[in-house]
Amino acid sequence: MGVSPESLHSIPVFAGVGGLQLDGIAAHTQARIYSGRKLIVQEGQLCTGLHVVADGRVKLFRRSDDREQIMVVLGRGDVVDAAPLIDGGEHRVSAQALGRATVYFVDRATMLATIDQCPSVREALLNHMAERLRTFAELASDLAFKDATARVASAILVCAEEGSHTDATGTRLDRKLTRQELAARAGTVREVVLRSLKRLQQQGLIADEVGQVVILDRAGLQRAAQGEGTHAPPPAA
């Protein structure tokens, strides 16, 4: 499916590109719709171009045996994995839609020419890469320094930022968060997530209503997310 220059313009990476140049890129851009298990990019796969999230949410993750580590969850306008576009290598992460997502794809040759020609795209990509680097460095430090309960607390807060509404009881996440997903976000296993959730409930910070997490005390949960354990994160099973 093709993409209009106007739609492309609404994506931050291309926001500073104008006129004919934008038309040229749009002519090489495809809109792809993903849902279910189909991967947008796969770890180990050669990079064929730039993927940008146009609508919906996309998770970036790494897998090892049966464990999954979510690196970051992307939203509208976010670049999927530009590193191999730049260095010509393979994707180091996999990307999959959470629910249904629309992704714009621009082929590699068009992107490399655009990077050469458009200062605004260069600037946007530099900013994007630096920001992603910061996100990954934060993740590494969370995994190294924080205990599992703090990481689970932090993952719940991030999910709340992605979509939630507040009622008399507290802040309700818009969608059901599975133990599996929480484990993948927090870098641990399901059993540990269950224990952590129980601990956060006992502290009165969250409630668990038939699998739906409700944040009762946001400030308290934020403090819990900052907490540092006295020992290393639990090893993979």
Added chain:
Amino acid sequence: MIGIQSLAGIPFFADFSPDELAGISAMMVERVFRPGEIIFLEGAPSDGLFFVASGRVRVYKTSTTGKEQALCLMTPRTCFGGCPIFDGNISPVTAQAVDEVVAYLLPRDEAVERAKDNPTLSRVVLRILAGRLTHLTTVVDGLSFKCVTERIADKLLAYADEQGQATKRGVEIHLDLTQEKLASLVGCSREVVTRSLLRLERLGAIEAQGRRVVIIDREKLIQVT
């Protein structure tokens, strides 16, 4: 003044013409750091992009209780400090000289302005950031998927490749980082490092004596990782 010959040896500048190199070297400042000296601190504003001419630099994050998590060890002809200059200007990590370090600094303002206006320089900087991202994914892998003994075995193998010396009994590594630092590299306490080294020793993979570690059975060590 930094000679363009010195720059040409740095892989990131391989694409540059002598004229471009001359332009860039004119913007750069040479900086010398003593062993142990902090080059920049986590949370402080960034000076710019550093290219290592000689010596080694530890890059790490510090927790609020003072524990350290090493992110990488930069060696000559690599670059560090690239992240904050395009993103809020606050350094997310601390960089510390391990030995005496000579580094070329491309000051922040020059790096930002030039990268926007100069496609070649922007590709170089993007490539640096891409390499750093790739490295961080493996750090996250190690932290997320591997147990401590696996991570230590992994680190020992990396050290052996980087700086090990072949001896009769096996490849010998002199841990120039203390066990405390090794602990920070793999994200655990010093006691856990000691226990893990002991476990590897019992397996017959290594012999550990103080800061000296000999890999007596590389295959066994690889099997652990």
